[in-house]
Amino acid sequence: MEHAVVLFTQDLRLHDHPALTAALRDGRRVLPVFVLDPVLLGRSARNRVRALPGILRGLRGDLRARGGDLVVRRGDTAAEVAALAAEAGARSVHLTEGVSRAAVRREERLRAVGLRVVSHPGLTVVPPGDVTPAGGDHYKVFTPYLRAWEAHPWRAVLPAPGAVPVPGGVDPGEIPARLDEGRGQAAERPITLGEEAARRRLRAWLDGGLAHYAQRHDDLPAGATSHLSADLRMGCLSALEAATLARDEPGGAEFVRQLAWRDFHHQVTAAFPDIAVRDYRPRGTRWRDDPAALEAWKEGRTGVPIVDAGMRQLLSEGFMHNRTRMITAAFLTRTLGIDWRAGAGHFADHLLDGDVANNHGNWQWVAGTGNDTRPNRAFNPLRQARRFDPEGVYVRRYVPELAGLPGRAAHTPWDSLPPGADYPPPIASPGT
Template sequence: MPERPTIVLFTRDLRICDHPALAAAARSGRPVVPLFVLDRAVRRRSARNRLSYLGDALPALREGLRRLGGDLVVRFGDTVDETLRLAAETGADRVNLSADVSAFAARRAARLREAAEAQRIRVREFPGVTVVPPGEAVPAGGDHYKVFTPYWRAWEGVRWRTPEPAPKRLEVPSGLDPGAVPQRLADSGTGPLSPHRQRGGEVEARRRMDAWLGAACADYEHAGDDLAADATSRLSADLRFGCLSPLELAAAARERTACAPFVRQLAWRDFHHQVCAAFPDLPRRDYRRRDIAWRADESGLAAWREGRTGVPIVDAGMRQLLDEGFMHNRARLITAAFLTKRLRVHWKRGGDHFHAVLSDGDIADNYGNWQWVAGTGNDTRPNRSFNLLRQSRRFDPDGAYIRRYVPELAAAAGPDAHTPWRADPPVPGYPPPLLDED
């Protein structure tokens, strides 16, 4: 009697290299049925920039699996329903998937386990979304770390698993209709479609990773906050969709001493994920309750979204977001601080806008960082202040980043780009600041 197949349910782990759920299925010697379900409810509320990335990543994943003798089965509908329907069609009695931390992912996994158990199908979850899985670095007497520095020390002391090589060969059941990879995914969804968004897929992601580790990573400590230099990895969307293994990336970077500051950033990513695993309401309510008098400033919020606040460093960041579906990490801090600390608009309004536009759009990182800036999250200094003009002059000293994204100020020379409201006569077409940033 032939072995019954194992379904490998892909979610946000769209790769072949270092994919523990896929590797375990391949090692078993059973037929493997790789599956991705386009959940219509998820698609309707996903950012168009992320759907565009997904539209690149799915055919790339299918092509990679076909090179191994496999294929990617694509289905539309509810993930749990479609997984069990495919199990009935193929006779599969096992489902492997990567463990995730969001409330939605946890509910999906719980529903899948309950429904599968009723049909005597075994569901196994594997690591792969983070370097160190939530729960492997925990404080004495607690379920998660609430402050980064002690987490970082524990994270460094965890013995990392060995990255899994890509399977050499996959066998899929015969006669199975794989379904069509959808075209024009970004026609639906929320938010704008950025004209200069990043292309997705494992091949593109690995090309970016190799380029980053080969040269720029070594300068990250000195150039990473330089807004105009754009000396960050640009790997955030690749990690969010799992086209890159965070473990493989961290292991390769840790071999390079000069890349230690970048490895620390990957630890920050894991930190927010273990917070979200313990506090799934991270995108919706304060992690730490604070008595903050939030304001309903709809006109200020709209100006901020459009990059029309009159504060050049803020406007440059917000326009980069709209143009690229990406924003430099220092600019993310600056723009979030302006909204929450200066306009006093609730962090969730800002976090929701970022989530509707960002190609990376990771629940844990996005909302964890917004709460950190707002003072409701994991910052040990909740009343931290941000002098935005000082930030602008420090991290964009020549005004090159500002002029790149705010064309009205393209002719401004040097430091004048930071303070166009002082110009006499005023800069044509550029608004006065919503708030005095002196």
């Protein structure tokens, strides 16, 4: 019986893994593989690269507990998979279908080296392309997409396999202790990633925070979101499983709606793979070139506390609350007039959960070049701060220079700080 390679990419788990399940069907032996491709690693956020060895060690341990293993190689993905397939006597490779240009090219190159490539769902709740509008290849506006998404049947969540038989004689290779040497500043307090940690977080979320999500998800001091985004990004957790478990629970509808937004951006990116480099809806915007302002924004030294708090949370945790992602992106693009690509690139360098579809889709939405039906909407950072951090708790948490200011004074420190205080004046007017 023919063996098969299972190429792990953005699906570093065993639960609800359609590619692995299909490859194991009919008692077939499989060769689970992960390739440390220098090209892809070079484009990845430093915090994800830092977390990757630990995730791979956990995945290898889970596979070994089922009689299998994870074969790890370093090099060009297509070349390494082709060599392993020849060594194991395999002619096909199963993988989870991606939407980025890199994912599409990976499949093309695997076919070019003579392998039969079988792609499977697993990245989203509803696969891109499964729901399309009449006369179009994808939905450009979220609300009609949501209606179609909600009406579309979901596939069944798959259990983790009980056994993973593998071909003999293949050296599994070493998982490096570190991959982030020379990658610059990494987060001081990143979360622990891996399937086991992801499933613990999911269970805690379902048992605790989900019921209050609709009322508290924009509460900046509480941080009352699921914190599952990095687990979904790395594929340590299935979006479909999370949605299936949450949808009928109190608070589940609003949380599942956010997963629909994630799917929305993936189906946009599948149809428009240049989303990271070109305006989805060009509107002739003329961006300013201001390196000093861009650097102040990256460092969290703009003098606008809510912006600086978000940017410093990103640097310290590799994560930022979604509300402050919108606030900081709007300040860069709408207040400073700096190109969204500069901001999206900085986020991509640091976010544990950053991927091409969601990171760049959301940046274009805020910048007015993407899928927002109101591209000129106002986004005042001070009003946002007063609404979602009314007592300045979030700001003081991440901007310690303002720790001594009471309540709302933390949002307008230029009215309260003494001369010479170690906090800059605003580099641009944040509004009133």
